[in-house]
Amino acid sequence: MSEASSPPLSTASASAAGPSSGARIIAITSGKGGVGKTFVSANLAAALTRRGQRVLVLDADLGLANLDVVLNLYPKTTLHDVFTGKSSLEDAVIAAPGGFSVLLAGSGMVEYSRLTPEVRSQFMNVIQSMAPRYDVILLDTGAGISDVVLFSISLAPEVLIVATPEPTSLTDAYAAIKVLAMQQKRQHVRMVINQTARPGDGRAIAGQLQQVLERFVTTDTGRALRLIHMGDIPADPAVREAVMRRQLLLLQTPGCPAALAISQLAGKIEETLLSRAG
């Protein structure tokens, strides 16, 4: 188990954050669909859990949610029931195979693909009432830049963009980053490159994106938005295997290169985002 081998552990971080500040909220998003955003969310949650963090994954992809499919969970109670007042929030929080908690959107959430003031406040209420109970809340947002996606991202102080090295994915990721810089005045965005062919690819890609950002996207401070490369997940046949079986990669083949990379990513997130108090 990796938790034994990581000396700084989460101990201080979790308690230092305290009940008042609550969970660190991280939005996981992508410019383009189908790049492994939900896969990363679920497995990252498992990896963070293994490191001792209390993790909640919130299905914020209201229109086209499929966290349930990735996790092979089909609960009777979902966020939809909470929004419609049919059940309490507590009943909708369920335990995922990786030991973390999930709040699934459920079908019927189509109605929330428009961002009405009610949807906004319901969403914010959910996050507010869950925040004190966890160390990390991962928002698995939709792809693209619709108003719902941008709204759910806006609830998170940290954004992790998932992209693959494919040109279309990178273009869409760049477009999303640009919107985040301009609309949400973000100074930095974090990035993980999924399905890389060889070591160093992600860093080179992030470097390239940063160059374009420096040239075209300046933030309020007059400086370019900073793209923080958090790691790569190598292309790995075990991923496809796990996805097809609807199992978490971290449980199915914890030793495979992609699983190790996700554990490493969890370590880096813990180190940079969770060890700081408040």
Next chain:
Amino acid sequence: MADGHAPAQSLQAGLTPTQYLQTLIDGLCDLSLKDPLTGLANRRHFQAVLEREIDRVARSGEAALLLMLDIDRFKQVNDTHGHSAGDTVLQVVARTLSQCVRPMDTLARFGGEEFAVVLPACQAAFGKAVAERIRRAVAATPIEIDSTTSLSVTISIGGAFALQWIRSTTTLWTDRADHMLYRAKAEGRNRVCIEEQPDSTVSAEEKGMLFGPLYTPSGWGDLAAMNLNDSAH
């Protein structure tokens, strides 16, 4: 086949029973799909078109624009010139609108003095221009309500694009467009308000840099290898 008075009519018109039945079906279709006054699609038909469009956009991610149009101060026309003048105004506006849209667009009378158009495959950049063209066309068309009186009316237009990649509902889409229509009215009528799309345009220059010479795509697997073979850098 011969019961009631219908066959007599069909015989009179010189139609065979099959032709008669076809005429009857066509007539019923018109009745169920068209607005009798203006000849435009009625609300039921429009609803079906919107639903189809939402499904298409959710799959394809293409842009589609919905415009809601409302004749400004229509009640005054009715009150001052009578309801038949009001009907003439509706008919002329309907005709003007139908001259402004493409064959692939669906134009409907949404109710009262409100019209709606759905424009499939309408790029975000052109939405405003299309709506402006419609608004100007109506404003520039005089309406003769009798031999001595000619009116001119204006319309307010609200528009919203379908949410790409997201399965929404027709109600939500029309709500968003309606909301913009209210805004156009509130801002003084005879104008166009279209919901703003988040600007994510990536220019050719940016794309050029994203995939430009700074980063040789050595990591893009086979694709990169192929490109290297093709071009000599």
